[in-house]
Each structure stands twice: as structure tokens, then as C-alpha cells.
Amino acid sequence: MRAFKGFNKDLTCRGYQYEEGKEFHTERAECCDTGFHACEYPLDCFGYYDPAHSVFHEVELSGEMDKSGDNTKVCATDIKIGARLSIAGLVKMAIDFTMSKVNKEAGSDERHGFASATGNCGASSATGYKGASSATGNCGASSATGNCGASSATGYKGASSATGYKGASSATGNCGASSATGYKGASSATGNCG
DSSP states (O other), X not given: OEEEEEEETTSEETTEEOOTTOEEEXXXXXXXXXXXXXXXXXXXXXXXXXXXXXXXXXXXXXXXXXXXXXXXXXXXXXXXXXXXXXXXXXHHHHXXXXXXXXXXXXXXXXXXXXXXXXXXXXXXXEESTTOXXXXXXXXXXXXXXXXXXXXXXXXXXXXXXXXXTTOEEEEESTTOEEEEESTTOEEEEESTTO
């Protein structure tokens, strides 16, 4: 299973030393007790590791597994440490994760598409000339792509990304992350770990 894990800057976690590219094994997996812990949704890592003082890696989990009911945290007996990811890389992976959950059959006007999602783990995406996207909720994620795309995410771990000529992106919350690219892109993140 593909997942994401936070570490201290020296690639330690709870006194255990990890190394990129290496595999590790333990006998038992029980969430919050023993085993190798990671998150399926990349931005859930911010609930355990402060982005300003941590590093994040993509990991592969296998063997026996246990899941937490709180978020996408999962625990396994086997872990392989993959490549290190920047905050922008985590946001991109969060968007990819969100897009993998989107109903592709639901359409919008290609020139002026808009989308909005509200809920505990709401996800929203809009693509088009003037697409706008907004997600509100505990783990909301929002993405807008287009010439004048705008994107906003609000919530405990909201993530927001806008790409385009004049894209704007805003994320607020305890662990919000925000990314904007383009000729006149603007990005803002507020919160405890924004």
C-alpha cells in the first residue's frame, strides 16, 4: 500500500533510525501501539509532524496491517522508505489522492467550471478557463486549474492548489498548505502549521 510518513529531520521516528531506500520489519502492527505508522492521505502527516521541523517520505506498507478510525493513519509490519517529498510535493500528492476519489462522470462547463465540497473529508476540483474550487471541512482539499483558476480550502488540514496564468490559492486551518503556480499566481496559508 502506498502511503506517506513524517520523520524528524535526521530520519528518526520514536527513537527508530530509518534510511531512504531500505526496508524494515516488525512482528506486530497495532495502530498507536506498535508497528510502522503512515498516512494514506499525505496531509494527515501534518497532524503528527510539524512541517517546519520534519521531513516527509513516500513509503510502501505491506504485511499485516491495522487502520485507525481517526483519519487515514495505517500501521503495518513492513515498510519500505521511498523518496523524500517537499511540502509542495505533499500537496501535489494530496491533490492526486483527492482526484482519485472524484466522480469523473460529474461534469461542469469547461469554460466556467466550478465546484464546491463541504464535509469531514470533502474534496473539490475545477478545471477550465475561469474554474473556481472550494472545499470546507476537517480534511478538505481543493484544486483549480485554468487561466484564472481560484482555489480555497478551509479546515483543520485543508490543502489548496491553483495552477494557471492568474491562479490564486488560499488555505486556512491548523495544518493548512497552499500552492499557486503561474504568471501571477498568489498563495496564502494561515494556521498553526500553515
